[in-house]
Amino acid sequence: MTDRPSAADGAPGRIPLYRTIADGIIRDIRRGRFQEGSRLPASRALARTHEVNRATVHQALQVLKREGWIETNKGGGTRVARRSLAGPMVGPAPSWDRISSALLGRMLAEAGVPDGPLDGAHDLARLAPEEKEFPAEAFAKVLADVARDGALLAYGSPFGYRPLRETLAARLERRGVPADADALLIVNGAQQGLDLIGRALVDPGDAVAIESPSYSGALSLLRAQGARLLGVPLDAEGPAMEPLRSALAERPKFFYTIPDFQNPTGLLATAARRRELVAAATAAGVLVVEDAFDADLLVEGELPPPLAALAPGHVVHIGTISKALFPGVRVGWISGPREFVHRLAALKRIGELTSPPVLQAALNVFLSRGDYDRHLLRVKARLKARLALAHKTVLRSFPVGTRCERPLGGWVLWVDLPEDVSGRELAEAARGAGVLVSPGGDYAPDRADVPSLRISVARSSGAELEKALESLGVLARAAVRRAHRRAPRAEERREEALIQI
Numbered sequence: 291m292t293d294r295p296s297a298a299d300g301a302p303g304r305i306p307l308y309r310t311i312a313d314g315i316i317r318d319i320r321r322g323r324f325q326e327g328s329r330l331p332a333s334r335a336l337a338r339t340h341e342v343n344r345a346t347v348h349q350a351l352q353v354l355k356r357e358g359w360i361e362t363n364k365g366g367g368t369r370v371a372r373r374s375l376a377g378p379m380v381g382p383a384p385s386w387d388r389i390s391s392a393l394l395g396r397m398l399a400e401a402g403v404p405d406g407p408l409d410g411a412h413d414l415a416r417l418a419p420e421e422k423e424f425p426a427e428a429f430a431k432v433l434a435d436v437a438r439d440g441a442l443l444a445y446g447s448p449f450g451y452r453p454l455r456e457t458l459a460a461r462l463e464r465r466g467v468p469a470d471a472d473a474l475l476i477v478n479g480a481q482q483g484l485d486l487i488g489r490a491l492v493d494p495g496d497a498v499a500i501e502s503p504s505y506s507g508a509l510s511l512l513r514a515q516g517a518r519l520l521g522v523p524l525d526a527e528g529p530a531m532e533p534l535r536s537a538l539a540e541r542p543k544f545f546y547t548i549p550d551f552q553n554p555t556g557l558l559a560t561a562a563r564r565r566e567l568v569a570a571a572t573a574a575g576v577l578v579v580e581d582a583f584d585a586d587l588l589v590e591g592e593l594p595p596p597l598a599a600l601a602p603g604h605v606v607h608i609g610t611i612s613k614a615l616f617p618g619v620r621v622g623w624i625s626g627p628r629e630f631v632h633r634l635a636a637l638k639r640i641g642e643l644t645s646p647p648v649l650q651a652a653l654n655v656f657l658s659r660g661d662y663d664r665h666l667l668r669v670k671a672r673l674k675a676r677l678a679l680a681h682k683t684v685l686r687s688f689p690v691g692t693r694c695e696r697p698l699g700g701w702v703l704w705v706d707l708p709e710d711v712s713g714r715e716l717a718e719a720a721r722g723a724g725v726l727v728s729p730g731g732d733y734a735p736d737r738a739d740v741p742s743l744r745i746s747v748a749r750s751s752g753a754e755l756e757k758a759l760e761s762l763g764v765l766a767r768a769a770v771r772r773a774h775r776r777a778p779r780a781e782e783r784r785e786e787a788l789i790q791i
């Protein structure tokens with residue numbers, strides 16, 4: 291009798307035959323075919339049953355013994371171990387509602403039920419670069435290299451891998467931000483940065499000023515942390531100053547702003563507005579949290595100075611590689627006043643000790659060797675073409691009265707439809723037609739439905755992008771017609787109400 295050829299022991303990726311046999315015997319024990327305490331069939335019989343030689347059966351028995359499934363006695367007999375005599379304890383299930391924290395309740399209320407994936411749909415919703423564009427091979431080589439250094443497989447500093455902090459600080463310096471590796475904290479993506487900042491500063495009921503509309507992930511976090519959100523509308527230059535001044539007068543804990551290709555509007559705040567808003571916040575003694583998540587994705591013109599370059603002592607600056615490189619490595623950073631960054635590092639350490647040093651080291655090589663900047667050039671060329679195409683197609687296909695500015699970078703465009711169109715209904719109809727898009731209301735601090743959509747060009751290009759936008763345009767025109775039919779009825783109802791008075 292010979293071992294089956296597929297059994298090549300130790301072949302990479304294959305399960306050795308003795309393991310398969312051991313698993314079969316475990317299954318038989320679990321199903322009661324071999325009772326606890328009873329003798330296991332002799333190895334010769336097992337070899338016959340499984341059509342293998344006895345050496346393989348012996349290997350399988352060694353595994354079973356090691357894992358506590360069988361016991362052997364001096365006489366050479368093999369019995370099934372008495373492992374489940376005590377049995378699992380049963381009793382009433384924990385009352386999750388009673389023991390859950392208020393924070394968990396708020397978080398779950400925010401998390402909602404995610405829409406399931408839609409096979410074959412055109413995705414104009416997700417703001418994440420496409421996997422097929424990742425420089426995966428190059429990164430894998432660097433990662434394999436650095437992983438040989440045992441020190442990088444140990445716990446690292448809670449601030450993050452120092453050489454990466456130095457590289458990032460130097461890059462920020464080049465943009466005019468007086469950054470310092472000792473006042474820079476590596477975080478698991480900008481999202482963790484926002485979470486830490488929120489947890490460090492917000493007690494339930496505290497006011498936080500935030501652009502309206504703003505990044506849904508920040509809104510969810512802040513709501514879950516119990517913040518009272520003060521929405522600051524945007525105009526063509528950035529956050530509108532009068533509403534911002536009113537919000538600052540309420541002494542919020544901070545003002546959260548996304549000056550570069552704002553999510554969801556794609557707006558690039560002008561240099562003048564940046565100066566104005568930083569001056570207003572500084573005068574009011576309110577901290578500014580600058581989310582520069584898309585700062586590397588300028589495709590046209592010049593990037594105005596970061597807010598952190600204008601008033602370093604009053605601005606906490608957040609960055610990430612997620613949108614220009616890839617989000618799965620989870621590297622973001624916070625640079626800001628040293629005293630605050632050190633407090634955030636303490637908070638981060640309590641929660642998770644450290645971020646993975648090996649990934650940070652690989653990223654550092656990638657940045658220092660120029661791979662990231664070379665990748666960026668390719669990304670920006672693609673992005674520029676997509677933004678131009680999307681903008682042109684929206685203007686051509688959407689109903690009269692639609693407004694859409696062409697962003698100077700970043701992955702998203704904002705589309706304002708004629709009044710009375712429901713962004714939520716339109717996004718739902720689009721989903722039914724196989725186009726995923728985000729309704730503007732998802733970005734409203736008060737969650738109100740608005741006649742707007744956010745379009746992401748991160749996952750679609752060329753003819754496919756054009757086709758998806760044309761279908762959206764058809765649905766938007768139908769929505770406008772429906773809204774017009776509805777509007778007179780609303781008007782009639784208002785008139786009826788007046789007559790009754």
Ligand SMILES: Cc1ncc(COP(=O)(O)O)c(C=O)c1O
Nearest residue numbers: 479480481505553583610612622
């Ligand atoms: C404005 C903004 N900030 C932060 C994030 C989170 O990014 P990260 O992947 O770095 O956590 C996102 C993700 O979409 C975002 O849009």
